[in-house]
Amino acid sequence: MSFDSLGLMPELLRAVREQGYETPTPIQIQAIPLVLEGRDLMGRAQTGTGKTAGFTLPMLQLLAPHANTSASPARHPIRALILTPTRELAMQVEESVRTYGKHIPLRSTTIFGGVNINPQTKALRAGVEIVVATPGRLLDHQGQGNLNFSQLEILVLDEADRMLDMGFIRDIQKILALLPAKRQTLLFSATFTDEIKQLASKFLKAPATVQITPQNTAAELVRQVVHPVDRERKRALLAHIIQSRKLQQVLVFTRTKHGANRLSEQLDKDGISSMAIHGNKSQPQRIKALEDFKKGAVRVLVATDIAARGLDIDQLPHVVNYELPHVAEDYIHRIGRTGRAGSEGEALSLVCVDEQTLLRDIEKLLRKDLPKDVVHGYAPDPSIPAEPIQTGRQGSGGRGRGPARAPRAGSTPVPRGERGRHPSRPGARGK
Numbered sequence: 248m249s250f251d252s253l254g255l256m257p258e259l260l261r262a263v264r265e266q267g268y269e270t271p272t273p274i275q276i277q278a279i280p281l282v283l284e285g286r287d288l289m290g291r292a293q294t295g296t297g298k299t300a301g302f303t304l305p306m307l308q309l310l311a312p313h314a315n316t317s318a319s320p321a322r323h324p325i326r327a328l329i330l331t332p333t334r335e336l337a338m339q340v341e342e343s344v345r346t347y348g349k350h351i352p353l354r355s356t357t358i359f360g361g362v363n364i365n366p367q368t369k370a371l372r373a374g375v376e377i378v379v380a381t382p383g384r385l386l387d388h389q390g391q392g393n394l395n396f397s398q399l400e401i402l403v404l405d406e407a408d409r410m411l412d413m414g415f416i417r418d419i420q421k422i423l424a425l426l427p428a429k430r431q432t433l434l435f436s437a438t439f440t441d442e443i444k445q446l447a448s449k450f451l452k453a454p455a456t457v458q459i460t461p462q463n464t465a466a467e468l469v470r471q472v473v474h475p476v477d478r479e480r481k482r483a484l485l486a487h488i489i490q491s492r493k494l495q496q497v498l499v500f501t502r503t504k505h506g507a508n509r510l511s512e513q514l515d516k517d518g519i520s521s522m523a524i525h526g527n528k529s530q531p532q533r534i535k536a537l538e539d540f541k542k543g544a545v546r547v548l549v550a551t552d553i554a555a556r557g558l559d560i561d562q563l564p565h566v567v568n569y570e571l572p573h574v575a576e577d578y579i580h581r582i583g584r585t586g587r588a589g590s591e592g593e594a595l596s597l598v599c600v601d602e603q604t605l606l607r608d609i610e611k612l613l614r615k616d617l618p619k620d621v622v623h624g625y626a627p628d629p630s631i632p633a634e635p636i637q638t639g640r641q642g643s644g645g646r647g648r649g650p651a652r653a654p655r656a657g658s659t660p661v662p663r664g665e666r667g668r669h670p671s672r673p674g675a676r677g678k
C-alpha cells in the first residue's frame with residue numbers, strides 16, 4: 248500500500264514525500280479515504296500510530312479548493328477547528344498542519360491558555376482557516392468576539408478521552424453549540440468508553456469507525472505468510488526454509504517449553520545452531536542466549552511467548568510461528584518483534600490441520616485473511632485428520648488470557664492556565 252492509492256492530491260503527496268514517509272500507517276490507510284468521502288469518523292488510536300496525518304492530510308485536501316493567497320481577512324474564515332486537551336498537543340498538531348499543508352495556501356494558528364492572549368487575537372483577526380485550540384482559551388476568545396464559526400466545515404476532537412478526563416466536557420458542549428450543525432466531525436480517542444460513545448452519538452452523524460491499537464499497528468507493517476504443512480513435517484519445512492533462504496537471526500515461537508527444547512535440539516542436529524529460551528531457564532541464561540543470537544553465534548532462537556516477553560528483542564528480520572498461539576493477541580505480540588515502518592520484516596506461520604481454528608481467530612483479530620503459500624514438496628496431505636492440540640503440562644498456553652494491555656501513553660498534566668480560567672501570564676509565545 249502506498250500513499251498514492253489513498254486519493255490524496257499531488258501537493259499533499261509531495262509534502263508526505265518530503266517528510267520521508269514511504270508507506271501510510273494503518274490508521275492512515277483506513278481514515279484518509281473515509282474523511283475524503285466526507286464521512287464523520289470515530290477513530291480509536293493512540294499517539295504514535297500516525298493519527299495526526301490520518302486526519303490532517305484529508306482535512307487539508309477538503310479545504311484546499313478554496314485556499315487562496317489573498318491578504319483580506321474576510322477571505323480566510325475559520326473552516327476547520329481542531330480541539331486538543333493540552334497546549335503541547337495543540338502545538339504538535341498545528342506543526343503537522345503546517346508541514347503537510349506547506350504547498351497549499353491555508354493559514355493556521357494555535358490557541359491555548361497560559362500565554363498572552365493578544366498575539367492569538369491578532370492572528371485570528373488576520374484570518375485563519377485552521378484553528379488548533381484547547382477548549383478553555385477558545386471560549387475566552389469567543390467571549391471577546393474574536394471568533395466566527397459560521398463558515399466552519401470540519402471539527403476534530405483529538406484525544407477526546409483525555410479532554411473528558413480533564414473535565415472539559417462542559418467547555419466542549421459550549422463550543423459545539425457555536426458550530427454549524429452541517430459540518431464533518433472527526434473524533435479520536437485512545438479508548439471508546441461509554442462517555443466517549445455518548446459524546447459521539449450526540450455530536451457525530453452516522454460515523455464510520457476505525458480502530459488501531461499499537462499491537463496491531465505492527466501487524467499491518469509486517470509481511471505475513473502462512474505455510475500450510477502437515478504436523479509431522481513442520482520441523483523439516485522449517486529447516487528447509489532456513490537453509491534454502493539462508494536466513495539468519497530467526498526467532499521461532501512454540502507453544503510449550505518442552506516443544507521449544509525439542510525443536511532447538513532437532514535444529515542443532517540439522518546443522519542449524521539454535522538455543523531455546525523459556526521459563527525454566529534463568530534470566531542470565533536467557534540473556535546469554537539472546538546475546539549469542541544477536542551477535543550471530545546462534546542462528547535460531549526458539550522461544551515461548553512468556554519467555555520472549557521479558558526480553559529486549561525486536562526489529563528482527565524473521566519471526567516464525569512454528570505453532571500458532573492459543574490466544575490470538577499473542578500472535579500480534581510475536582510478530583511485533585519484527586518490522587517497523589520502512590524496515591523489512593516478515594512473519595511466517597507453519598500451520599497444520601489442527602490449528603485451523605487458531606488461524607481463524609487470528610485472522611478475525613487482524614480483520615483480514617493471511618496469504619497462504621504451500622511450499623513446494625511440503626503440501627499437506629488432505630487425508631490427515633485434525634487432532635486436539637497438545638497443550639503440554641506446563642506450557643506457555645496455560646495462563647489462559649493474553650497479557651495485560653500496556654497503559655495509555657503518559658499524560659502530561661494540563662497547565663492551570665490551559666483551561667482559560669486564569670489570568671494570562673506574560674511571555675506570550677509569538678507566532
Ligand code: AMP
Pocket residue numbers: 267268269270271272275293294295296297298299300588
Ligand atoms: P502521531 O501518531 O500522529 O503522533 O504520529 C507519530 C509519528 O509518526 C510522528 O512523528 C509522525 O511524523 C510519524 N509518521 C506519521 N505518519 C507516518 C508514516 N506514514 N510513515 C512514517 N512515519 C510517520
